[in-house]
Amino acid sequence: MKTIIIAGGTGFLGQSIEKYFSNLGYEIKILTRKPLKENHIYWDAQTLNDWTTNIENADVLINLTGKSVDCRYNAKNKKLIYDSRINSTTILGKAVQQCKQPPKLWMNASTATIYRYSLDKEMTELDGEFGNDFSMNIAKSWEKAFSEIDTPNTRKIILRTSIVLGKKAGAFIPLKTLTKLGMGGKQGSGKQKVSFIHELDFVRAVEFLIQNQTLNGAFNITVPKPTNNKHLMKTFRKELGIPFGIPQPEWILKIGSKIIGTEPELVLKSRNVIPQRLLNEGFQFNYPTIEKTIKNLIL
Secondary structure, eight states, rough: OEEEEEEETSSSSHHHHHHHHHHHHHHEEEESSSSSSSSSEEEEEESSSSSGGGGGTEEEEEEEEOOOOOOOOOOOHHHHHHHHHHHHOOOHHHEEEEEESOSSEEEEEGGGGGGGGOOOOOTTTTTTOBBSHHHHHHHHHHHHHHHHSOOTTSSSEEEOEEEEEOOSBBBBHHHHHHHHTOOOOOTTTSSSOOOOOEEHHHHHHHHHHOOOOOOEEEESSOOSSEHHHHHHHHHHHHHHHHOOOOOOOOHHHHHHHHTTTOOOOOHHHHOOOOHHHHHHTTTSSSSHHHHHHHHHOOO
16 A cells, blocks of 8 residues: 655645545555544654654655645744744655655645746746745745755655635635625736636646656646636636626725735735646646636536
C-alpha cells in the first residue's frame, strides 16, 4: 500500500486529497495540531519529534500547512501567515533530510497569487511576472524556503494553486449564498480575472504529478482559461435561477471586508494564470470552464 503524508491536512484541500486517494487504496496519514482521527498524528509544525518516523519511506509528502489568508492583514495575522508557512516547510525539510529512506516526492503548497495583478498578460510558469505586495511576497518567501532545501533523493513540486471550488467548502459556498440573497452582481469593476479549479480537477492534477515521475518544479494548478468576475457571478445567477444580482462597488467591498474580518483583494485582485506546464504534459481537465464547474457543484 502506498502512503501519503499530508501536513496540515485537516482543511478543505487536505480532506479532498484524503478522500480521493483513500478511494484509490492509498494509506493517508495527517500531521495536525489537533489529532481527532486514528490516522491523525500530532505535530506542532515547528519542532522535530515522534512524527518524523511517519515520513520515513513514505511515497508522497504533501505540505498544506499555513494560516488562512481569509483574515485582516494586521501585524499579528501577517506574522502568523508568514511563520506558519516558512516554519512548517523548514522543519519538514529537516525531517526529510534525516530520513534513511526519504519520501519519493515532496509537494509543497504555494499560490497562484504569486503573480502580479493582470487583466491582459497571461501568467505561465515560464514567463509569469511576480508581484510585490504582502500576499505575493509571502508566496515568494514560501517557495524560496522550499527550493533552498537540498533533497537529492526526493523529487520536489510546488503547487501554485488558484481558487479551488468545492461543493462543501472554499469560495463556492459564500458566492452561492450571496447569489441566493440577490447580491450576486459583479464585484468591483467585474473585469478582474478569476483563475479557479474544480476540487476534483485539483486532486486529479495532484495525482497526475505523482504518477509522472520525471516532473518537478512549479506548476500552476488552475483551469486553462480564467473567467472574469462579472461572468463568474452571471453564471452563478443562471445556474441558481436568480434573475438579478445587486452589484457591489469597490467601496462597499472594502467596508464589508472590514466588517467580516477579511481583505477586499481576495475578490478584487485579477488572477490571470495559465497552467501551461500541465497542458504541455497532456493533463485533461474534467471541468475546464466556469459553466461546467458551477453546474456540477450546484447539482
